Amino acid sequence: AQRVTQPEKLLSVFKGAPVELKCNYSYSGSPELFWYVQYSRQRLQLLLRHISRESIKGFTADLNKGETSFHLKKPFAQEEDSAMYYCALLSGSARQLTFGSGTQLTVLP
Amino acid sequence: GAVVSQHPSWVICKSGTSVKIECRSLDFQATTMFWYRQFPKQSLMLMATSNEGSKATYEQGVEKDKFLINHASLTLSTLTVTSAHPEDSSFYICSAIDMDRTNTEAFFGQGTRLTVV
Numbered sequence A: 001a002q003r004v005t006q007p008e009k010l011l012s013v014f015k016g017a018p019v020e021l022k023c024n025y026s027y028s029g030s031p032e033l034f035w036y037v038q039y040s041r042q043r044l045q046l047l048l049r050h051i052s053r054e055s056i057k058g059f060t061a062d063l064n065k066g067e068t069s070f071h072l073k074k075p076f077a078q079e080e081d082s083a084m085y086y087c088a089l090l091s092g093s094a095r096q097l098t099f100g101s102g103t104q105l106t107v108l109p
Numbered sequence B: 001g002a003v004v005s006q007h008p009s010w011v012i013c014k015s016g017t018s019v020k021i022e023c024r025s026l027d028f029q030a031t032t033m034f035w036y037r038q039f040p041k042q043s044l045m046l047m048a049t050s051n052e053g054s055k056a057t058y059e060q061g062v063e064k065d066k067f068l069i070n071h072a073s074l075t076l077s078t079l080t081v082t083s084a085h086p087e088d089s090s091f092y093i094c095s096a097i098d099m100d101r102t103n104t105e106a107f108f109g110q111g112t113r114l115t116v117v
Helices: none
Strands: A003-005 A010-014 A019-021 A024-026 A032-038 A045-049 A072-074 A083-091 A096-099 A103-108 B004-007 B010-013 B019-025 B032-038 B044-051 B067-073 B076-081 B090-097 B112-116
Touching: A003 A083, A003 A096, A010 A019, A019 A103, A096 B044, B004 B090, B010 B019, B019 B032, B019 B090, B019 B112, B032 B067, B032 B076, B044 B067, B076 B090
Parallel strands: A010 A103, B010 B112
Antiparallel strands: A003 A024, A019 A072, A032 A045, A032 A083, A083 A096, A083 A103, B004 B019, B019 B076, B032 B044, B032 B090, B067 B076, B090 B112
């Protein structure tokens, strides 16, 4: 069965510092991974997906199949980045998302 | 992006009553919808996958007779919590995808806060 692990429940960094949110997965098939973000009092929304290889709001994430990781990185954190971040794995013919437990990022001024 | 709307946003009901939560895709046809449950400060747990015109597929441990899911049209899925009890109090979230699109992205509703008293 597929599994997504986010080892950090809470992460605090200062504004301007680099930030890395860790995500590891286990899946027997070819993985399709996403990062979702939930800002305070807002709905969950897609931040980025690995197949797009894009940078959104300064965030990037590289799929490392050898380490089964999909860590989210940003070189210079901003206060508006404070939010809950979820790593998710898409699987199955029904296209189900399996979510990690989430990491609450707080960017301090 | 596409919009998924849930109604109601919050509901309080008495123990033993049933509550219906609606999930609508407003500007696309959702061939598949998903229902999640989220406990405070925890992740989203998939409850069931709902395909238009067919029976929902429930995850292990989710009582299908308690959480009735109906996906009668391509834009509407409903979750009915039957004979609700305080332990059913939670945040319920739906998401919808359009399987006809090449890049399937899941769009999420704003969630429904259910409190059973």
